Amino acid sequence: MFGLSDEQYYNPELLETIRQTRERWFYFLDKLETRMHEMCTAAVPEIQEVFNQDTDPYKRAHSHMLMGLHGQINQMRQKANKVMEENIFHFIDCVAAELPDFISLAGRDYHAKLNTFRIDCINRHNIFEEKIAHNTSVLNNAAGKQDLETTYGEQLAAFESIKDKFVCRQCGGNITIPQIFFIATYITCPFCQTQNTFTPSTGAQMVLHQARSLAEQRTVHLLRLYEESKPKDPHLYKQYLRSMFDEWNKIVPDMAAENEKFYLRMLHDHSNSINHY
Amino acid sequence: MGDNEEKRTLTYLQRLKQKAINQEHYGGQIKQEEAKMEVRDCPECGAGRAFRQGLTACAYCGFKFMNSRLTDGVHIKKENNS
Numbered sequence: 361m362f363g364l365s366d367e368q369y370y371n372p373e374l375l376e377t378i379r380q381t382r383e384r385w386f387y388f389l390d391k392l393e394t395r396m397h398e399m400c401t402a403a404v405p406e407i408q409e410v411f412n413q414d415t416d417p418y419k420r421a422h423s424h425m426l427m428g429l430h431g432q433i434n435q436m437r438q439k440a441n442k443v444m445e446e447n448i449f450h451f452i453d454c455v456a457a458e459l460p461d462f463i464s465l466a467g468r469d470y471h472a473k474l475n476t477f478r479i480d481c482i483n484r485h486n487i488f489e490e491k492i493a494h495n496t497s498v499l500n501n502a503a504g505k506q507d508l509e510t511t512y513g514e515q516l517a518a519f520e521s522i523k524d525k526f527v528c529r530q531c532g533g534n535i536t537i538p539q540i541f542f543i544a545t546y547i548t549c550p551f552c553q554t555q556n557t558f559t560p561s562t563g564a565q566m567v568l569h570q571a572r573s574l575a576e577q578r579t580v581h582l583l584r585l586y587e588e589s590k591p592k593d594p595h596l597y598k599q600y601l602r603s604m605f606d607e608w609n610k611i612v613p614d615m616a617a618e619n620e621k622f623y624l625r626m627l628h629d630h631s632n633s634i635n636h637y
Numbered sequence: 638m639g640d641n642e643e644k645r646t647l648t649y650l651q652r653l654k655q656k657a658i659n660q661e662h663y664g665g666q667i668k669q670e671e672a673k674m675e676v677r678d679c680p681e682c683g684a685g686r687a688f689r690q691g692l693t694a695c696a697y698c699g700f701k702f703m704n705s706r707l708t709d710g711v712h713i714k715k716e717n718n719s
Contacts, residue, residue, distance in 0.1 A: 395646075398646050399646055399649075399650070402646050402647060402650055403650055406650050406651075406653075406654050409654075410654060410657060410658065413658075414658075416662065416666070416667060417667050418667070420662045420663075421657050421658050421660070422657070424656070424657035424660050425653060425654060425657035428653045428656070428657060429653070522672055526674045527674070528674075528676070529674055529675060529676035529685075530676050530678075530685035531685075535674065541712070543711060543712065544712075545712040545713075546692065546712065546713075546717075547674070548688065549685075552685060552687075553687045553688065554676055554685035554686060554687055555676070555685075555686045555687065555688055555692055556674050556675065556676050557674070557675045557676065557677070558672070558673075558674055559670075559672065559673050559674075559675065560672050561669075561670060561671050561672040562667065562668065562669045562670050563669070564672065614711045614712070615711065
């Protein structure tokens with residue numbers, strides 16, 4: 361009763377099956393990792409090419425390609441998860457059910473072996489997940505950073521050259537655009553008071569879309585300072601966030617009031633997050 | 638990496654690349670347009686749109702340019718309601 365007798369349990373076939381299963385699992389993940397590495401290494405120059413040739417302001421062709429590659433990696437992850445569920449965990453459950461009780465002298469040794477097998481398999485799977493994270497970040501960073509500063513400078517120069525060249529559509533009087541606008545706005549004709557609608561160029565409209573990324577590029581050194589601090593210093597994050605939003609407001613002053621609310625929310629979210637290690 | 642394996646990866650990437658480039662963008666292509674100035678004339682009396690207690694109605698004949706009420710935005714404000 362309760363398996364408390366000193367009977368010995370000896371099952372060399374089971375040990376051999378465990379060894380083979382472990383070996384197969386490791387080999388299977390090795391193969392998946394090799395394929396993933398090959399695919400990502402070959403994809404990096406292709407991603408860069410697509411990114412550089414993509415004339416779309418939102419770089420959507422690049423995004424499509426990146427999404428396709430993420431999908432491939434995700435398929436590998438799902439495949440590994442399925443095999444782990446069916447061939448590792450299911451196998452462990454079946455074997456554990458056949459073994460003598462854990463509290464018996466005979467069963468304890470085999471349960472310990474089975475547990476070691478489980479931990480080994482999970483640890484190997486964790487390494488696989490780390491490689492997925494690494495390869496994903498390689499793909500995400502493959503295209504490098506867009507030179508937003510030059511684009512912004514070009515738009516400012518373009519605005520300076522056109523700001524005095526508009527005439528009122530009603531009376532033909534000259535209109536000077538008082539400041540750079542990134543979205544359509546009403547401009548009053550100083551002669552006939554007609555409200556003209558000024559629509560900025562597509563390039564100028566894109567500045568609004570890229571303003572945050574540009575501000576982040578300008579303050580990336582402050583973010584790095586925060587990320588390198590151990591334990592992570594919330595004051596450094598606040599310093600980065602304030603500078604980033606100040607830069608953002610400098611680029612798009614019209615959005616300062618809205619951005620301030622966003623700043624406070626991000627600060628609040630960060631102080632309530634648990635990632636301070 | 639075997640030759641076949643390498644070829645397969647490259648073929649896959651080439652296909653993916655072509656698909657990514659040829660895929661139609663959601664919302665269509667972005668048209669590059671220059672900055673422009675426009676004005677909306679009143680369809681009733683032909684007057685230019687002038688500010689008189691707001692912009693949603695014609696300052697001269699009262700024709701309603703829009704029926705919706707404006708709320709505060711970046712450049713458009715509640716005061717623009719006639």
